[in-house]
Amino acid sequence: MSKQLVVETVDLTKAYDGVTVVDKLNLRVEEGEIFGFLGPNGAGKTTTILMLLGLTEPTSGVVRVCGYDSTREPLKVKRITGYIPETVGFYEDLTAEQNLAYTARLNDLAEWLIPDRVGESLDTVGLSTAADQKVGEFSRGMKQRLAIADMLVKMPQIAILDEPTIAIDPEGVNQILDLIKKIAREHNMTIIMSSHQLNQVQRICRRVGIIGKGRMLAEGMVEQLMKDALGGGRFKVEIQLAEVTADIVDRIKQINGVVEVERSGDLLLVGCTQDLRPQIAKAIIAGDGSLIGMKIKSYALEDIYMKYFHEV
Amino acid sequence: MRGLMTVFGKELADDFTSWRFLILFAMVAVAGVFTLYIDSQNILAQAAESNQFIFLKLFTTADETLPGLLQFLNMMAVFFVPIVGIALGFDAINEERNSGTMSRLLSQPIYRDAVINGKFLAGVVTIAIMVTSIVLLVAGVGLRMIGVPPNSEEVIRLMLFLVVTIFYGAFWLGLSILFSIFFRRVATSALASIAVWIFLFFFMPMLAGIVANFMVPLEEAGTEVYLSNLGIQSAVLQVSPVRLYQEAISVILVPGARTLGQTIQILGVGGYRLIPNPLSLDQSLLLVWPHMVSLIALTAVCFAVSYIKFMKEEIRA
Ligand SMILES: Nc1ncnc2c1ncn2[C@@H]1O[C@H](COP(=O)(O)OP(=O)(O)OP(=O)(O)O)[C@@H](O)[C@H]1O
Ligand SMILES: [Mg+2]
Numbered sequence: 320m321s322k323q324l325v326v327e328t329v330d331l332t333k334a335y336d337g338v339t340v341v342d343k344l345n346l347r348v349e350e351g352e353i354f355g356f357l358g359p360n361g362a363g364k365t366t367t368i369l370m371l372l373g374l375t376e377p378t379s380g381v382v383r384v385c386g387y388d389s390t391r392e393p394l395k396v397k398r399i400t401g402y403i404p405e406t407v408g409f410y411e412d413l414t415a416e417q418n419l420a421y422t423a424r425l426n427d428l429a430e431w432l433i434p435d436r437v438g439e440s441l442d443t444v445g446l447s448t449a450a451d452q453k454v455g456e457f458s459r460g461m462k463q464r465l466a467i468a469d470m471l472v473k474m475p476q477i478a479i480l481d482e483p484t485i486a487i488d489p490e491g492v493n494q495i496l497d498l499i500k501k502i503a504r505e506h507n508m509t510i511i512m513s514s515h516q517l518n519q520v521q522r523i524c525r526r527v528g529i530i531g532k533g534r535m536l537a538e539g540m541v542e543q544l545m546k547d548a549l550g551g552g553r554f555k556v557e558i559q560l561a562e563v564t565a566d567i568v569d570r571i572k573q574i575n576g577v578v579e580v581e582r583s584g585d586l587l588l589v590g591c592t593q594d595l596r597p598q599i600a601k602a603i604i605a606g607d608g609s610l611i612g613m614k615i616k617s618y619a620l621e622d623i624y625m626k627y628f629h630e631v
Numbered sequence: 632m633r634g635l636m637t638v639f640g641k642e643l644a645d646d647f648t649s650w651r652f653l654i655l656f657a658m659v660a661v662a663g664v665f666t667l668y669i670d671s672q673n674i675l676a677q678a679a680e681s682n683q684f685i686f687l688k689l690f691t692t693a694d695e696t697l698p699g700l701l702q703f704l705n706m707m708a709v710f711f712v713p714i715v716g717i718a719l720g721f722d723a724i725n726e727e728r729n730s731g732t733m734s735r736l737l738s739q740p741i742y743r744d745a746v747i748n749g750k751f752l753a754g755v756v757t758i759a760i761m762v763t764s765i766v767l768l769v770a771g772v773g774l775r776m777i778g779v780p781p782n783s784e785e786v787i788r789l790m791l792f793l794v795v796t797i798f799y800g801a802f803w804l805g806l807s808i809l810f811s812i813f814f815r816r817v818a819t820s821a822l823a824s825i826a827v828w829i830f831l832f833f834f835m836p837m838l839a840g841i842v843a844n845f846m847v848p849l850e851e852a853g854t855e856v857y858l859s860n861l862g863i864q865s866a867v868l869q870v871s872p873v874r875l876y877q878e879a880i881s882v883i884l885v886p887g888a889r890t891l892g893q894t895i896q897i898l899g900v901g902g903y904r905l906i907p908n909p910l911s912l913d914q915s916l917l918l919v920w921p922h923m924v925s926l927i928a929l930t931a932v933c934f935a936v937s938y939i940k941f942m943k944e945e946i947r948a
């Protein structure tokens with residue numbers, strides 16, 4: 320049985336003064352999935368998200384969220400959708416609790432329910448101790464977590480997060496991503512997360528859409544995209560040599576499982592289907608080369624994305 | 632409706648706990664009491680001359696040579712009410728945009744007009760409470776000073792004065808909210824409101840004079856020419872909320888509104904001759920009714936423009 324579509328756009332287009340920034344975008348997100356919305360700066364991620372929420376009007380095309388047309392019935396969409404904007408802001412003179420209580424009231428939550436709901440939300444993101452602190456005193460990371468709590472207050476079915484990890488330190492990023500994952504699982508929430516930090520998206524999203532210059536370049540399961548993009552070359556070994564000779568390159572190319580060898584200066588980049596470091600090291604020594612260093616990395620979305628992006 | 636009341640409640644709480652409110656309140660209160668002190672000296676001297684409206688003079692009399700343009704009244708008109716209105720509204724929308732709260736606010740299930748209306752209503756209530764308490768303060772202190780209680784008509788006139796003043800403040804609030812929608816920067820929107828304020832106070836009368844002289848040159852002397860010139864000046868000034876307010880409160884607070892000969896003529900209520908006897912309450916009401924309607928209409932224009940701009944606007948932050 321196919322799952323219900325939560326977000327669906329049909330030929331969604333947005334032009335500013337004749338310049339098309341979102342171009343016939345067809346996006347489909349199913350219930351309960353964490354969808355990564357990827358693209359470089361200026362690709363049109365934020366613009367698309369604004370159209371999903373009815374915060375800006377499409378030039379043409381249709382947006383439906385849970386069956387409601389975001390342009391015609393924005394209030395119904397907003398009732399079931401939580402949104403964390405790119406640059407989230409709070410009333411700095413109010414405490415965390417007061418800020419969230421305001422959101423709760425705007426969502427018609429009964430007054431007697433508010434303290435509990437706010438408390439739970441703050442608890443989930445680990446900010447209960449800062450509940451009575453003014454938001455003006457919060458750090459960037461705390462504000463971002465507060466934004467998640469703010470979204471939880473209304474118990475949305477769908478959460479749309481626009482670059483939730485922007486300007487957060489690496490440890491903070493992991494915390495936030497884990498938090499998002501946990502929330503999605505516990506509340507069976509559908510999540511759309513935009514980012515240009517590809518390794519982060521890879522961490523929590525099973526399915527991604529890659530957008531460039533307003534067009535959907537690729538969409539699908541991460542694994543599938545990788546295969547399509549890389550023809551099986553899942554790993555990349557970066558080798559630093561004292562001197563790169565044609566002989567060594569030939570020897571490496573002959574190793575079973577090596578897909579490609581790329582040369583840049585005294586660096587060799589070797590794409591392969593599995594971890595072939597021992598074989599490569601042997602080949603270098605056999606070719607009389609002097610190995611300075613060798614690094615392996617598994618192909619990340621970044622590389623897929625780079626590939627697609629170069630095609631635009 | 633819930634959305635409107637929620638925004639209203641939050642904004643009202645903000646207004647009342649802000650430094651801004653305290654400063655404005657202190658400023659207006661000090662000005663009021665200070666003027667009152669100077670006034671009371673004059674009134675006590677005048678009281679001997681027996682006048683029907685002794686108590687009202689607290690709010691008007693400053694100097695015998697200036698019977699119509701009286702000090703406290705003019706301070707209210709010229710300075711404080713517009714400042715209070717502007718101060719409460721100049722950053723209403725753009726500050727929320729700049730601090731990134733607007734997109735969070737508008738992603739909640741509320742209509743956009745609830746945001747404007749809630750902020751406007753909260754501002755009006757703040758102005759109402761501020762103006763009322765200051766008038767009460769001045770009245771109370773004045774009562775102690777001159778020891779003559781107000782008669783019932785005077786009380787009604789004071790209440791009318793309050794109502795007109797609140798509407799006047801509402802206009803400035805509406806205008807400054809309009810600018811806060813149009814200009815992204817808070818400093819710009821504040822400046823724009825103040826520019827309008829200065830224009831209406833200082834340049835509008837000059838402009839009216841120029842327009843009148845252009846249409847009816849005063850070269851050939853004669854009462855007819857002079858009067859139609861004045862008539863045009865007056866008509867031009869009628870579009871200024873400042874003038875509307877000044878005239879309205881003069882009629883309300885100075886029942887013997889002698890300086891209003893011109894207005895009364897234009898409005899077709901009386902002759903252009905000076906009025907020897909004080910106007911009755913319903914005559915006064917009749918006279919200020921169009922002023923009130925015009926003030927409300929001007930505020931409505933600000934709102935209409937605000938809606939048009941704000942309703943469909945893209946909210947990026
Ligand atoms: N109001 C506007 N008027 C004209 N062009 C705009 C407007 N807003 C955005 N754009 C353009 O639309 C394009 C897409 O912008 P958008 O903010 O959607 O990108 P993004 O994918 O969110 O990028 P980022 O990763 O930097 O947030 C950009 O080229 C931008 O210049
Ligand atoms: Mg963006």
